[in-house]
Amino acid sequence: MVNDIRFQNLQERNMSFEDVFNRILKFMNRNQRGNYRLMIxxxxxxxxxxxxxxxxxxxQSEGKGVWACIRKVSVPRKMGRLHERISRETSLTEEIVALIxxxxxxxxxxxxxxxxxxGATFTMEGHIDIGSGKKNKTKIYVEEMMAxxxxxxxxxxxxPNSFVASSYANRFTK
Known part of the structure; x- marks a missing residue:
C-alpha cells in the first residue's frame, strides 16, 4: 500500500515516500545548523x-528556503458535508505522518x-485547514482535529498559521 502513495512537485513526478524522505534529508544536510519545520x-x-x-x-529551513511536494487524492463524488471533508483531510494528513x-x-x-x-532546531507540525474565528464554519471541529x-x-x-493546508495545498485543489 505504501508503494502506491505517489508525490509530485514542479520538478519531479511519481515520487515514492522514500524518495520524498530522501529529498528532505538532502535538504536538511545542506545546513545542519538550520531551524527546520517539517509541516504536513x-x-x-x-x-x-x-x-x-x-x-x-x-x-522549511527558516530564512533559508523550502523543499515541498504534494499528493493528490480524488474521491469520485461531491463531498458536501463539511465535517466529512475536514475529517478526511485530517485522515490524509495522518496517513502521511504515519509513514514517518x-x-x-x-x-x-x-x-x-x-x-x-x-541554535539548530527541528519541529514537526500538522496544518489543518480550519479556524476558530467567530464567523468560521469550521470552528466547531477545531478541538477534535487538533487532538x-x-x-x-x-x-x-x-x-492563520496552517499555511501548508490553507495556502500551499489549496493552490493545487482548483
Missing part, C-alpha cells in the same frame, strides 16, 4: 462530480543534534 497538511475542493484532496509536505517512523524521525533529528547548542494531530506527535496549527 491537507486541503480539499468539491468539484462538479468529484472532491479533490491535496496533501502538502513542506520542509521513529527511525525516520531520528534520522532527521540526528542531522541537527550535534548543532543544537548552536487528532496532537495524538500523532505533531504540533497542530490552524488558520
Amino acid at each position: 497538511g491537507t486541503d480539499s475542493q468539491v468539484h462538479h462530480d468529484y472532491t479533490l484532496f491535496i496533501t502538502g509536505i513542506v520542509i 517512523t521513529e527511525e525516520k524521525k531520528n534520522r532527521m533529528i540526528d542531522i541537527i543534534l550535534p548543532h543544537i547548542y548552536h 487528532r494531530i496532537e495524538s500523532m506527535g505533531l504540533e497542530p496549527k490552524i488558520k
Whole structure:
C-alpha cells in the first residue's frame, strides 16, 4: 500500500515516500545548523462530480528556503458535508505522518543534534485547514482535529498559521 502513495512537485513526478524522505534529508544536510519545520497538511475542493484532496509536505529551513511536494487524492463524488471533508483531510494528513517512523524521525533529528547548542532546531507540525474565528464554519471541529494531530506527535496549527493546508495545498485543489 505504501508503494502506491505517489508525490509530485514542479520538478519531479511519481515520487515514492522514500524518495520524498530522501529529498528532505538532502535538504536538511545542506545546513545542519538550520531551524527546520517539517509541516504536513491537507486541503480539499468539491468539484462538479468529484472532491479533490491535496496533501502538502513542506520542509522549511527558516530564512533559508523550502523543499515541498504534494499528493493528490480524488474521491469520485461531491463531498458536501463539511465535517466529512475536514475529517478526511485530517485522515490524509495522518496517513502521511504515519509513514514517518521513529527511525525516520531520528534520522532527521540526528542531522541537527550535534548543532543544537548552536541554535539548530527541528519541529514537526500538522496544518489543518480550519479556524476558530467567530464567523468560521469550521470552528466547531477545531478541538477534535487538533487532538487528532496532537495524538500523532505533531504540533497542530490552524488558520492563520496552517499555511501548508490553507495556502500551499489549496493552490493545487482548483
